[in-house]
Amino acid sequence: MKTIIIGGSATGMGVAAKLKRLDKNSEIIVIQDKDYVSLGACGIPYFVGHNFENPETLIARKIEKFEESGISVLSKTKVESIDFDNKVILFKNEKISYDNLVIAVGAKPIVPDIKNIDAKNIFTVNSKEDGIIIKNTITDNSKVLIIGSGLIGLEMVENIKHATKAKISIIEKADRVLKNLFDKEFTDLVENEIIKQGINLCKENEVIEFIKDSNNKVCAAKTIKGEIIECDVVILSIGVLPNTHFLKDSKLELEKNGAIKINEYCETNIPNVYAGGDCCSSLSYLYKNTRTFYLATVANKQAKIIANNINQNKSSKFVGALGTTIIRFFDLELARTGENRMFIEMNNIQTKEILIKDKDHTNYLSGQEDLWLRIIIDLKTKEIINAQMIGKNKSVLRIYGLVGLIWAKTKVDEALEQIDLPYSPPFSRTTDIIHIALSKLT
Amino acid sequence: MKTIIIGGSATGMGVAAKLKRLDKNSEIIVIQDKDYVSLGACGIPYFVGHNFENPETLIARKIEKFEESGISVLSKTKVESIDFDNKVILFKNEKISYDNLVIAVGAKPIVPDIKNIDAKNIFTVNSKEDGIIIKNTITDNSKVLIIGSGLIGLEMVENIKHATKAKISIIEKADRVLKNLFDKEFTDLVENEIIKQGINLCKENEVIEFIKDSNNKVCAAKTIKGEIIECDVVILSIGVLPNTHFLKDSKLELEKNGAIKINEYCETNIPNVYAGGDCCSSLSYLYKNTRTFYLATVANKQAKIIANNINQNKSSKFVGALGTTIIRFFDLELARTGENRMFIEMNNIQTKEILIKDKDHTNYLSGQEDLWLRIIIDLKTKEIINAQMIGKNKSVLRIYGLVGLIWAKTKVDEALEQIDLPYSPPFSRTTDIIHIALSKLT
Structure with a gap:
């Protein structure tokens, strides 16, 4: 079984590594336009900000390491087109055939x-x-x-x-x-x-x-x-857009923004052709709509799913993403998860929402800071569908709790109000901001 | 309707405040042995540690404030006994009758x-x-x-x-x-x-x-x-024990450790007598066993439930606690939630568990620290029943996520492995420690 992977970033190299672990004898060739793979692109701003000086730190794993494990990497190679009927990739006047193809070409800046x-x-x-x-x-x-x-x-x-x-x-x-x-x-x-x-x-x-x-x-x-x-x-x-220009006139189904359409198995409309990561539109967890997430976390998860499905047909499903995001901006920290406003409004989802401004921990310990939380629930299901936080000193890591509740599709009711969140003076108040918000939503 | 509350700490004053909000005309008398109420006892170590100098900071709300809202406080008053048959409290050669009684006398150090x-x-x-x-x-x-x-x-x-x-x-x-x-x-x-x-x-x-x-x-x-x-x-x-010595020979049912037995409505075995907080044994969320939690968070929640039930019979249920705990010890921070080892072992619960040692965020940003996570699941239900973390710089606030998953009784499976946790370089790694742990438990 010969698998060609186009793209050497999170999804592509994730598929390659996982597939090799699942089946030592599988033939895997990664085609990558750069002379490196596994770029941690999220680190670029921090490299520019002199948090570290060696650009090689941005590379999670070198080509040689992949090759040592039996994965071939054709670097500095740009795919020109794909002949899906004959299962052949065309580049540099060369051809290469595949049994399974993974398109993981990511996104490119607008x-x-x-x-x-x-x-x-x-x-x-x-x-x-x-x-x-x-x-x-x-x-x-x-x-x-x-x-x-x-x-x-x-x-x-x-x-x-x-x-x-x-x-x-x-x-x-x-x-x-x-x-x-x-x-x-x-x-x-x-x-x-x-x-x-x-x-x-x-x-x-x-x-x-x-x-x-x-x-x-x-x-x-x-x-x-x-x-x-x-x-x-x-x-x-x-912003970015799927890097799928070379597929525009092919048989591969694309969204209007150029994202490759995939199903929950990360299969495209063409048999034996998988796609994942920033070049695809993916399932949104809550309402099962599709969206392009442009998130490394989604790319990583889809890599695993693609490898599983190549190894054993339809054995793994992608269940969807919430678009969970966290960002530090100087002292401020913001985190969000769940469906976005635009979708909620366009689909006339009836909601109830609350905005709480509280403090991150007890008043008598130094460093107490403001902490804001918005929770939006779907009035029909009583489930949380969006949460946003802003605070300082990692207090927004509480978003993990809200992700957990959204993921579990927990109803907001009197029982949930009693959720046993941690309390001690350096970390929180006896009634946590999440409790305050939930009590106003029941 | 006259409600007597014995004890002026988290549960007692919580009941008083909530009941007054629910019913302005209710007559509420709090009997308290100290000359203050609403002590935030969790703050005592931090007061001793000169994090603040005024001991009044430990008092969340003064007696005068409660009295302004129409709640009577009999301070420096020690209840000697209770005549449950005649619904009368005895103290200082005085008697006082009640329609509803709330026992919230807390715990005392051993x-x-x-x-x-x-x-x-x-x-x-x-x-x-x-x-x-x-x-x-x-x-x-x-x-x-x-x-x-x-x-x-x-x-x-x-x-x-x-x-x-x-x-x-x-x-x-x-x-x-x-x-x-x-x-x-x-x-x-x-x-x-x-x-x-x-x-x-x-x-x-x-x-x-x-x-x-x-x-x-x-x-x-x-x-x-x-x-x-x-x-x-x-x-x-x-350690501490329920402060229920004066009830030892009464009709009130107590556990062996002196904790007052209550049902999910925070009712004792005697009609119109409620109890909550550190002086009670309470429902454990996962296996519905009972335990004394000695946690301010439990006391606060039971206060609300008692007030609701006094105001409107059996309107609120306590669904149980996880014993979630967080503590800072110098630079170290520990958090835990869920059923404890002793209970798991005594009840021969078949488990699978994993211990992961990872890092709290990306290697290329300064301040990267170790982060440890243990998760225990019940093999029968596939639910998480215990989680423990140790780390630095608030990384253990991830416990919020595990509390959410335990609370929702989410099964650990391939779908949960895909939970959309936040990632950006200052906060986490693309594959969070929780993902690593879940992937090894499925």
Whole structure:
């Protein structure tokens, strides 16, 4: 049995490693466009922020290690097309046949079609090379413009601010940061922190043109409102899209955003072709709708499922994701889980919700901080469908509890109100914020 | 409707406040032996440790505040007996009748019957006065002997060590500290920390006699092994027992340990007599056995249930507790939840268990620390019945997730393995320790 895996990141290498463990004799070939595999892309902002200096730290496992275990890696190889009928992959005028194919090509950053987007010093945050060049370019004298204030954008802001004295501006198209993930009460606190850190935040604004100098280097950005923002480094963190351009005209069914359609076994519409991770649309746990999650955690889980199913047909099912997310932004920490507002509103789900502002632990121990929690329940099922937290000093790790309750589809009722959460003065109050919220929802 | 509440701590004042909110016209009288109510006894070690200086901080709500809301408090009043047939409380040659009675007298520290136990400077950790006198007595020159290494004992050790240069010894009867709460792998780490802190730990040892000086002050303890341990302050933290001595010969049904038997409505065997908190035996959530929990969180929940049931008969049920506990000990943090080893073994519950040693977050961010997790599942039900963690920097707040899963009685299977826990580099690894543990249990 010969398995070809296209893509050497979380899903691809996860499938390769697991499949080799399940069946030592399986032939596994990974085709990867870079000269490395297993990039921990989530670490790039922290590498840029000088939390560590060796870019090889971003590589979870080297190609040689995989090859030692009998997995072949064709690195620096870009797949051109796939002949699904004849089960053949085409690249560099070569062909390679497969019994099973795994498409795990991930996502790529959106690069907007703006005048002079090809100027020097305009970067995305996607590869090891991106991390290295951004880190080498930004100095204390830099004027950095971050375009987009999602997770990656804000992680870049935090890290650049920590490591340098660079002047930082953020441009965000929406009326607030992190809009798709958190409600306004939460993002207001993040925006206060942005301002407190001396960062220039321009919301409801867009870059329509970059201006470059005689060296072809970006020197300013012109906005839709007519302002000129001086900048010598630009970070594009608008978002990502499935990296499936080469599959556009194939028989493989794709979503409108280019995501590969898969079923719960991570099978595509074509027999023996599996897909997983950021290049797919995946099951949402609660309402069984589909969505592209772009989360390493989802990629890891789907890798395991694909390997199981290649090894033994339809033996593993992906049960869905909640889009659980956690982020540190300077002292602030935010966490969220569950269905998002847009879906809830578009589907007219009748909800009850509560926002609690409390403290993370007892008043008589130092370091007591604010802690906010929103819980949304589905009025029909009485189940929690969304939770959002903001706090400091890891108090938002309480999100583990809410993930547990959502996962178990526990009804919010008087029994749940009695959930036996831990209490001692350095960690909590006798009535935890989760208890307060649940008591107001029953 | 006249409700008498005996005891002015978490359960008693909780019932009073909630009942008054439910029914403004209800007549509520609290009988309390101290001249204050609402003591946050969990704060005493932190007061002794100079985390705050005003002992009034230990009082969550003053008597005047309760009286403003129409609740009467008879302070400095000790109930002598109860005439259940005639629904009358007797004290100070007075009588007072009731329609409903709530017994919420809590627990009191065990004071062992040892020679010279009445010497000066031998203290328990129970009341505001205990806290004040311990704090005023211990100086940098003190030689403190802590008897018993449960939660209170270790919290006292940590706080005394932080606040003073006192020499500290611990005597523990068992072969390890925190034995009833954590397995050996966990308590070994706590014992290493005790030694690292320069504290003298004597296990499998007992004090059989105190030696006092001419001022009747303790100056040493003689152990069962014949050693003489010099000490000028002794803290008794052996444990507590229900404070129900005055009920011993009454019609009220008690457990062997003196705990009042209650049903799920917090009703005793006598009509219109309720009880809750540390003076009762309560339902254990998982196997519906009963146990005395001595936890403020249980007391708080039972207060609410009692008030509901007095207001409207049998309207609220206590569904049980897990004995969830969390403790900080210097840099170490421990958390546990679920049924204890002794019960599991005594009832021959067939289990599968796993111990994972991992890290709390990504290796490339500073401050990465060890994190340990044990999960025990019931092989018959596949449900998690016990979880224990030890770590640093709040990583053990993951216990919220395990409490959620236990509470929901989620089966450990391939679907649960996919639980969507949060990941970002400062908080976790892409495969969380909980995922690792679950994957080894399915």
